[in-house]
Amino acid sequence: MRIALLGGTGDIGQGLALRWAHDSDHEVVLGSRDPERAREKAEEYETELASLGRERKVTGFANGMAADRADVVVLAVPAYHLTDTVEAVADGLDENTVLVTPAVGMKRDDDGFHYNPPPGGSVAALAAEAAPEGVPVVGAYHNLAAGRLADLETDLDWDTPVFGDDEDAKETVVRLTEDIEGLRPLDAGGLANAAEVESLTPLLINLASENDGLHDLGVKFQ
Amino acid sequence: MRIALLGGTGDIGQGLALRWAHDSDHEVVLGSRDPERAREKAEEYETELASLGRERKVTGFANGMAADRADVVVLAVPAYHLTDTVEAVADGLDENTVLVTPAVGMKRDDDGFHYNPPPGGSVAALAAEAAPEGVPVVGAYHNLAAGRLADLETDLDWDTPVFGDDEDAKETVVRLTEDIEGLRPLDAGGLANAAEVESLTPLLINLASENDGLHDLGVKFQ
Secondary structure, three states: OEEEEHHHHHHHHHHHHHHHHHHHHOOEEEEEHHHHHHHHHHHHHHHHHHOOOOOOOOEEEEEEHHHHHOOOEEEEOHHHHHHHHHHHHHHHHOOOOOEEEOOEEEEEOOOOOEEEEOOOOHHHHHHHOOOOOOOEEOOOOOOOOOOHHHOOOOOEEEEEEEEEEOOOHHHHHHHHOOOOOOEEEEEOOOOOHHHHOOOHHHHHHOOOOEEEEOOOOOEEOO | OOEEEEOOOOOOOOOHHHHHHHHOOEEEEEEOOOHHHHHHHHHHHHHHHHHHHOOEEEEEEEHHHHOOOOOEEEEOOOHHHHHHOOOOOOOOOOOOOOEEEEOOOOOEEOOOOOOOOOOOOHHHHHHHHHHHOOOOOOOOOOOOOHHHHOOOOOOOEEEEEEEOOOHHHHHHHHHHHHOOHHHHEEEEOOOOHHHHHHHHHHHHHHHHHHHHOOOOOOEEOO
C-alpha cells in the first residue's frame, strides 16, 4: 500500500513513518506544507533506517502531492490544522482513499491536560465533516507516545483503538496497524465512539506527568 | 483501617469487598439502603472467603451505620444515587473520613457507551459538591471490571488511576489499593482531572463489546 503521512515530519507522523518503513514493505510518503522540509526529513529517515540495516526508499512532497494516489492518508497534524489540511489535499482523495485521524483536541491548565473536542464532539467528527463526500474516515493512533514510537530501538507492546463507520476502511487500518510490530489494533466501534478514544490521550499525559518513572506511556487493554 | 463499601452488595462494591477481605486485614463493612440485604451479602462473602481458606469477618448494615466510624467510605453506587447516598451518611463523616468515588456517568446508544457526566463536569465533582465541608473526596476504581474483580480465583494485573485534591487522602487510597494483589494505583492528579479518568470506563466497555475474546477488560499503562 501507499501510505501518505501528512505531518509526517514530526511527532506521531515521524514515528508511524519510521515504523512502517522499518517493519513493512508499504510505500511511505511524507507530506508537509513545506515540500523542502518533507524531502529533508525523508532523507533523514532513510539514513536512520539504513543505519539499522534497513535500506528503504522514503519520499517527501507537499501535502497535496503526497496524498495524491495514496491508499491511506494519515492526518498527523494538530487538530486545529485538520480542516485546512484536508481541504488542501481534497482533490487527490476519492472513495478508495482511507483518511486516518490520530489527532486529539486538548487544553491544558494548572491541573493537567483535558479533553477539549471541537464543536462536533470529536476531532474525528471534524475530519468526517471536512472529508469530501464518500471518503471514509477512520480514527486510530491517538494513544501512541510519539517519542517511543519514533525510537526504532525500543520494542512496542501497545494497543491502539481503531474506529470508523466504513468497515472496509477500518479493516484496512487494522491490517496496517498489525504490520507494525508490537502494536495491536482493537475495534472501538463507529465514529460516534470517537470521544472516548480521543479522551485517553490527556489521561496518558497526566499519568506520565504525575508518576515518577512513567513516561512515553501507552496502554494495554487486558 | 475500617472500609465501608456503600453499595457493597453488588457490582464493583462486591469485588472490592471480597478483594480487601481476602488480600488484607482491613475491616470490611458493607452498606446498603436495605440493611437485611447487606447482612445477607456479608454472610455470603464470609462463606465464599472461608471456602478459599480465608476466615474473615464481614459485616453489613444500613448505609449510615456502615459509614459511621469508617476511615474510608467507598461510594460504590450508580452516579444518579451518589448525592442522596452521601446525604444519607453525612452525619457520620468528618475531615478524617476519605470519600472514594468509583462511579461513572454513561449513556448508551446504538453505537456503544458514551461518557455522560453530570452538569459539574464529572461524577467526582458531584461527589465533592455533595460531601460535607472538609471531607476529602478521592476518585479511584472506575476502570475495574466488576466480574473479574469479584472472581477471587482470577489474578488481577491492572492499573487504576487515583485522583484528588487532598494529598493525604489520596495517599490513603493509594496504600489501600496496593493492598489488593495485582492492582497498581497511579496518580492522575487532582479532581479537575476526573473526566479523563471516568471516560475510560465506556471505552473499556466498547472495546470488550466489539472485540471477540475480550471481556471484563481492565487496563495497564506502559
